Amino acid sequence: MKFINLTRHTEIGANSYYLEIERHRLVLDCGMHPKNTGDDALPLFKAIADRDVEAVLISHAHQDHIGTLPLAMRRFSGARVFMTEATAEIGSVLLHNSVNVMTRQREEIGELSYPLFTHRETDRSSERWRRCPLRQQMSIAGERAPRREKHALAFEFFDAGHVLGSTGIMLRTEGRTVFYTGDVNFDDQTIMEAAVFPEEKIDVLIMECTRGDHPKPEGWTRANEERRFSEALGAALERDACVLIPVFALGKTQEILAMLYKFRRQRLLPEFPIYIGGLSSKFTDIYDRRTHTTRRQMPRLKLMRDVAPYILNDETVRDTPVRGGRVYVLSSGMMIPKTLSNVFARRIIENPIHSIFFVGYANPESPAGLLRDAGIGGEVALDPNKARQQIRCNIEQFQFSAHATRESLIHQAAKISPNKILLVHGDPPAVEWMRDTLSNKLPGSEIIVPTPGAELEL
Ligand SMILES: [Zn+2]
Numbered sequence: 470m471k472f473i474n475l476t477r478h479t480e481i482g483a484n485s486y487y488l489e490i491e492r493h494r495l496v497l498d499c500g501m502h503p504k505n506t507g508d509d510a511l512p513l514f515k516a517i518a519d520r521d522v523e524a525v526l527i528s529h530a531h532q533d534h535i536g537t538l539p540l541a542m543r544r545f546s547g548a549r550v551f552m553t554e555a556t557a558e559i560g561s562v563l564l565h566n567s568v569n570v571m572t573r574q575r576e577e578i579g580e581l582s583y584p585l586f587t588h589r590e591t592d593r594s595s596e597r598w599r600r601c602p603l604r605q606q607m608s609i610a611g612e613r614a615p616r617r618e619k620h621a622l623a624f625e626f627f628d629a630g631h632v633l634g635s636t637g638i639m640l641r642t643e644g645r646t647v648f649y650t651g652d653v654n655f656d657d658q659t660i661m662e663a664a665v666f667p668e669e670k671i672d673v674l675i676m677e678c679t680r681g682d683h684p685k686p687e688g689w690t691r692a693n694e695e696r697r698f699s700e701a702l703g704a705a706l707e708r709d710a711c712v713l714i715p716v717f718a719l720g721k722t723q724e725i726l727a728m729l730y731k732f733r734r735q736r737l738l739p740e741f742p743i744y745i746g747g748l749s750s751k752f753t754d755i756y757d758r759r760t761h762t763t764r765r766q767m768p769r770l771k772l773m774r775d776v777a778p779y780i781l782n783d784e785t786v787r788d789t790p791v792r793g794g795r796v797y798v799l800s801s802g803m804m805i806p807k808t809l810s811n812v813f814a815r816r817i818i819e820n821p822i823h824s825i826f827f828v829g830y831a832n833p834e835s836p837a838g839l840l841r842d843a844g845i846g847g848e849v850a851l852d853p854n855k856a857r858q859q860i861r862c863n864i865e866q867f868q869f870s871a872h873a874t875r876e877s878l879i880h881q882a883a884k885i886s887p888n889k890i891l892l893v894h895g896d897p898p899a900v901e902w903m904r905d906t907l908s909n910k911l912p913g914s915e916i917i918v919p920t921p922g923a924e925l926e927l
């Protein structure tokens with residue numbers, strides 16, 4: 470069995486992994502770096518050289534897992550592509566949006582290779598995706614309930630509890646099992662239910678480490694955090710503030726909308742206008758359409774109907790009047806320059822009446838990370854092409870991660886005690902903490918941090 474980490478650095482970036490198992494050659498995920506541009510935003514497909522890839526399996530439709538799929542399909546033209554139905558529906562919207570973003574960036578940053586693919590190529594590639602249900606064994610040739618032939622390879626998607634459509638992927642050959650967690654959450658969120666992962670023997674576990682450098686805060690429970698969040702929102706609305714909540718368009722937007730719905734229903738908060746972005750509204754529509762075909766909480770809740778958010782676009786976010794008593798749930802979560810949350814933050818950051826509430830992961834070097842770390846009274850350039858600003862608005866941080874706590878990752882790994890554990894999808898301190906802890910806890914397992922681009926013989 471061979472493995473190559475195709476992510477350029479030990480980080481959460483253009484996540485992608487090559488796996489060779491019983492002569493079958495696969496790629497798990499084809500992400501695009503959420504922050505970098507040009508070649509730095511792509512997986513190291515070159516490390517595979519000209520090996521024929523038989524199949525590409527996509528765990529979920531976040532940009533850092535599906536963003537370069539059309540490129541991969543151009544490169545591995547014979548490969549079959551598998552994902553869940555929800556991931557396919559979301560992925561197609563996301564990739565078309567990405568074409569628009571890259572077309573704009575071509576002008577703005579002079580990246581002449583952009584757009585890396587077109588709307589037409591996106592349509593053509595998505596027609597070739599094969600949509601698979603959860604918990605259905607499939608052969609790598611795409612047949613259901615595959616025959617158990619020698620050297621045959623089967624895969625199965627398991628619910629990863631991270632965002633709509635997200636999966637962990639089991640690969641089984643005659644004698645061996647490999648499980649890739651994708652992005653996973655072992656706790657319930659407001660909409661998503663906790664992951665349901667296999668409990669059978671696993672030889673090789675490929676595990677995400679997003680939260681590896683953050684201990685679970687003492688006494689943290691989701692219910693307590695929700696209460697703290699609703700109180701902070703109540704206080705901000707009371708003083709007639711605008712509240713900006715930077716979020717990922719997929720997942721965190723819908724979770725926050727569902728939470729706001731709950732707060733209003735429980736009369737914890739008064740009625741107030743809520744704003745989201747255009748891309749977020751498309752993903753929210755998909756959540757609403759799939760209420761009865763997905764495993765989730767609050768299945769009767771239709772967010773677009775029941776929360777009825779207003780929709781902002783690139784222009785209106787610049788010139789809509791900043792009025793108090795409103796909540797802006799805007800992407801991107803890391804406040805990348807030019808995105809709605811970045812543009813809107815620059816409008817309110819110098820006014821002490823307003824609030825910015827962080828609710829999830831932000832890379833420390835991203836504008837959201839810089840803003841959070843500089844804190845009130847500090848200075849920040851949210852857009853490197855614009856003047857620095859003094860941070861006078863109120864800033865608070867809440868913990869509603871869509872990723873497993875490091876404690877639950879360790880617990881899960883200990884439960885299945887695989888022969889080998891490959892640690893991926895984490896910044897270096899996160900991955901290192903996981904390596905040390907797992908090495909101590911599971912002396913019988915080999916714990917590996919795969920060097921980007923290097924071929925590992927497993
Ligand atoms: Zn994700």
Ligand SMILES: [Zn+2]
Binds near residue numbers: 481652
């Ligand atoms: Zn990810």
